[in-house]
Amino acid sequence: MTQARRRGRGGGGAARRAERTAVSFETAPVIERKIPNLEMLSEEALDIIEANAEQVLEEIGVAFVDNPKALERWKAAGAEVTGERVRIPKGLARKLCATAPSEFVHHARNPEKSVTIGGDNLVLAPVYGPPFVRDAAGGRRYATIADFQKFVKLAYMSKWLHLSGGTICEPTDLPVNKRHLDMLLAHMTLSDKPFMGSVTEPSRARDSVEMCEILFGKEFVAENTVMTSLININSPLTFDDTMMGALEVYAEANQASIISPFIVGGAMAPVSVVGTLTQVLAEVMAGVAYSQLIRKGAPVIFGTFVTSIDMNSGAPTFGTPEAAHITNGAGQLARRMGLPYRSAGSFCGSKLPDAQAAYETANSLNMGLLSGVNFMLHACGWLEGGLVADFEKFVLDADQLGALHHMARGVPVDENAQAMDAIREVGPGGHYLGCAHTQANFKTAFWRSEVFDYKPFETWEEEGARDSQTLASARVEKLIETYQPPALDPEIRSRLEAYIADKKASMPDSFM
Numbered sequence: 001m002t003q004a005r006r007r008g009r010g011g012g013g014a015a016r017r018a019e020r021t022a023v024s025f026e027t028a029p030v031i032e033r034k035i036p037n038l039e040m041l042s043e044e045a046l047d048i049i050e051a052n053a054e055q056v057l058e059e060i061g062v063a064f065v066d067n068p069k070a071l072e073r074w075k076a077a078g079a080e081v082t083g084e085r086v087r088i089p090k091g092l093a094r095k096l097c098a099t100a101p102s103e104f105v106h107h108a109r110n111p112e113k114s115v116t117i118g119g120d121n122l123v124l125a126p127v128y129g130p131p132f133v134r135d136a137a138g139g140r141r142y143a144t145i146a147d148f149q150k151f152v153k154l155a156y157m158s159k160w161l162h163l164s165g166g167t168i169c170e171p172t173d174l175p176v177n178k179r180h181l182d183m184l185l186a187h188m189t190l191s192d193k194p195f196m197g198s199v200t201e202p203s204r205a206r207d208s209v210e211m212c213e214i215l216f217g218k219e220f221v222a223e224n225t226v227m228t229s230l231i232n233i234n235s236p237l238t239f240d241d242t243m244m245g246a247l248e249v250y251a252e253a254n255q256a257s258i259i260s261p262f263i264v265g266g267a268m269a270p271v272s273v274v275g276t277l278t279q280v281l282a283e284v285m286a287g288v289a290y291s292q293l294i295r296k297g298a299p300v301i302f303g304t305f306v307t308s309i310d311m312n313s314g315a316p317t318f319g320t321p322e323a324a325h326i327t328n329g330a331g332q333l334a335r336r337m338g339l340p341y342r343s344a345g346s347f348c349g350s351k352l353p354d355a356q357a358a359y360e361t362a363n364s365l366n367m368g369l370l371s372g373v374n375f376m377l378h379a380c381g382w383l384e385g386g387l388v389a390d391f392e393k394f395v396l397d398a399d400q401l402g403a404l405h406h407m408a409r410g411v412p413v414d415e416n417a418q419a420m421d422a423i424r425e426v427g428p429g430g431h432y433l434g435c436a437h438t439q440a441n442f443k444t445a446f447w448r449s450e451v452f453d454y455k456p457f458e459t460w461e462e463e464g465a466r467d468s469q470t471l472a473s474a475r476v477e478k479l480i481e482t483y484q485p486p487a488l489d490p491e492i493r494s495r496l497e498a499y500i501a502d503k504k505a506s507m508p509d510s511f512m
Contacts, residue, residue, distance in 0.1 A: 025157045027193065028402075030115050031122035034410030037335075037372040040328045046336060049274060049329070053281035054090045056237075061087035062286045066241040069248075073293045088286065094337075096289035102338045103374075104256060104299040106163075107226045109215055110192035110486065115162050117228065117256070117301065118340040118374050122408065124401055125163035125196070126155050127346070127381035127389045128230065131170045134383060135391040136473050143169035143389065145179070149186045151381070153483045154394055154476065156191035160401035161380065166196030166230060168381070169389040175509035180204045181211075181500045188215050189493060192486035197227040197255065202245030205229070207503060209253045214495045221253070225299050228256040230377065232305070233283045235261045235268040244290070251291045251298035258342045258375065259287035260303025264316050265326070267309050273325045280304055280326070281333050288339065301375055302334035303342040316385050318347035319360030324367040331371035344368025345378025346397040349385050353393035353469050357383065361397060369404050392472035395479070399451045406447040416441070451475050 041049075063084050064070040071081050077096070080087040103118025115123045133143045151168040155161050164187045171179050180198035187195035188211065197208030212226045220226075231247045234240045250257050261283040263269045269276040284302050291300045306326040307316045317323075327343045334341035344367060348360035361382070368376050380397030383390040411417070422437030432438050438445075451471050453460055460466070466474075 026159050027113050027162065028159050028405055030162055031124070031369075031405050031408045033120045033122065033369075033372075033408045035370075035408060037331065038328060038370040039332055040325060041332050045274070045329075046332055049277050049281060049333065050336070052278040053285060054094075056278060056282040057088040057093055057286060058090050059087070060237065061085045062237045062239060062283070064239045064241075064244065064290075067239070067244055070239070070244055070290065073290070077293055086286075088289070093285040093289040096292045097285055097337060097339070099292045099296045100288055100300045100339060101297060103340060104225055106194045106228050106256065107216070107220075107224050108192060108194040109188070109488075113162070113193050115194055117299075121374055122369065122404070123162045123375050124160060124379040124404075125375070125377050126151065126161060126165040126168050126394065126398075127378045127386075128165060128196075129167050129170065130382075130384075130387055130389040131172060132384075132388045133169050133391070134388045135476070136469055140388060142172045144173045145171035145182050145186075147171070147389075148183060149190060150391070150480065151389060151394065152186045152190045154391075154398070154479055156193060156486070157479050157483060158380075158395075158398040158401075160398055160405060162193065163228075164191040164193040164195040166377075167198075175511055177201075177204075177507060177510040178504050181207065181503055184208060184211050185496055185500060188496060189488055190485055192488075195227065197229040197250065199229050199231060199243060199246040201242060202249050205246040205249035209249065209255065211496060211499060212255075214499060215492060221255075223254075225254060225256050228258065228299075228301070228375070230303075231257045231259055231287065233259065233261045233287055235263050235283060236279060237283060239287065239290070247287070247291060248294055251294040251300075254295065254298060256299035256301065257291060258301040258303040258377070259284050259291065260301075260305055260342060263304070263306040263326075265306065265308040265322060266311065267314075269306075273322060273329065276306065276326055277329045277333065280306070280330055285337075288337075300339065301342045302330070302337060302339040304330040305343070306330075307347065316349065318349050318385065319363035323347075324363065327364075327367050327373075328371040331373065335372060340374040341372060342375040342377060343371065343373050344376050346380050346382040346393070347378065347386075348382065351384050351388075353383065353390055353396060353472065357393060358396075361393075362400070365397075365400065365404060366407075369408060391476050392469050395475045396451055396468060396472050399449050399475075402449075403447055 065084050074086045075081045105116050107114045133147045134140045148171045155164050198204035213221045216226050231243050247257050261280050269279045288300050291298050308320050308322045310317050331341050344364050346361045347364040348357040350357035381389045381394035383393050419437050422435050425435045
């Protein structure tokens with residue numbers, strides 16, 4: 001653990017005492033790929049998809065519903081506006097997208113944990129949005145703010161996660177119109193990692209910006225990105241006023257947005273991979289272009305959330321070859337646009353953290369790494385098609401993210417890696433356990449799980465023959481027992497709490 005550092009103006013003796021006594025749990029650096037991206041689509045295929053996406057925007061167009069201001073912006077930019085349908089001339093969307101940055105820094109309140117999104121980097125964030133939670137002891141149930149706070153603590157203590165996240169689960173015990181305040185407070189006080197803002201209503205996005213101004217300082221927020229928030233497109237080809245309203249708030253404030261089509265292949269997009277990629281690209285270009293109409297240079301991420309559908313039951317499926325193809329192809333398209341890329345995660349359709357969950361999650365995580373993803377939301381904790389945030393799966397997935405870190409390093413070929421001295425020392429018929437090279441490298445040579453059991457059968461049986469879910473339950477309990485909050489200026493915390501109290505008092509509770 002390393003001592004936390006604080007940005008901004010000091011809060012006097014109390015702030016300094018809090019900083020001296022608090023700790024910050026270790027976070028691994030952002031993954032920097034040393035391995036090449038897997039590229040499945042040929043240049044010809046990419047050219048076809050790009051041409052078809054331009055045709056979709058020009059001939060079919062996209063709908064900006066209940067948003068007269070957006071229609072005015074598009075008309076002024078040269079688009080054809082008929083009712084709520086916006087048809088974008090060929091080349092206009094791509095020209096507008098060109099002002100979006102290829103990478104940006106997402107600042108944390110602990111500067112040591114700020115991350116750069118884009119380039120060869122991969123940033124990992126936990127599950128987002130489930131209304132239910134699950135653990136082995138309590139089963140499946142509606143999420144509460146206590147569950148949310150527990151997940152924030154786990155994310156903070158995970159070495160391999162870079163973000164605290166956003167709506168890790170929906171705290172259904174709090175009013176819909178006020179719960180974002182408590183969620184943001186949890187991210188700001190229980191963790192010192194970067195976090196995401198609220199997008200469920202434009203006023204909640206403004207609350208997010210104003211709370212960040214208290215946490216970081218108004219001048220700092222005006223000049224820097226301190227939130228990266230999820231803006232889902234209502235596929236096919238529809239941009240609703242709620243999400244676009246949140247996008248407008250964040251773009252105006254120079255805060256980052258993930259422009260992400262929400263695709264269930266066969267229901268919200270064509271069943272074919274190329275057809276889906278065409279729609280994805282058209283939607284992303286329209287969304288990114290609109291962000292630049294609001295503010296040139298506003299940071300954005302090319303997002304893709306794609307799953308297929310079971311044609312018998314209608315349920316979404318995860319970890320499939322088709323989803324892998326789309327994840328990979330969208331990464332190629334994002335790189336051609338020069339934009340950071342968001343996709344993949346710990347996706348699965350299983351009801352339990354079982355073999356199905358493990359296979360489907362591994363398929364998705366590994367394809368995300370190989371496809372050049374820069375921002376991976378849902379990297380741990382996802383269960384039951386995203387309806388459930390599972391505590392045991394959270395720590396199992398978070399543990400496996402360590403394997404992604406090690407895979408991304410590639411294979412070094414320096415003198416130490418060549419190990420010629422070790423081969424000479426051991427010679428024919430010997431073993432390497434005691435040689436100098438092994439002794440010098442054994443602590444870092446191999447990635448090792450902090451959850452899985454590697455003991456002999458007899459020892460495993462004596463200890464209760466525990467499966468991975470049982471081991472993960474013990475891991476959750478241990479982490480929560482050892483949790484310590486990071487340093488935070490007491491004055492800043494008081495101002496945040498006062499802001500929340502005023503906001504809550506200004507409106508009645510609403511559960512709609």
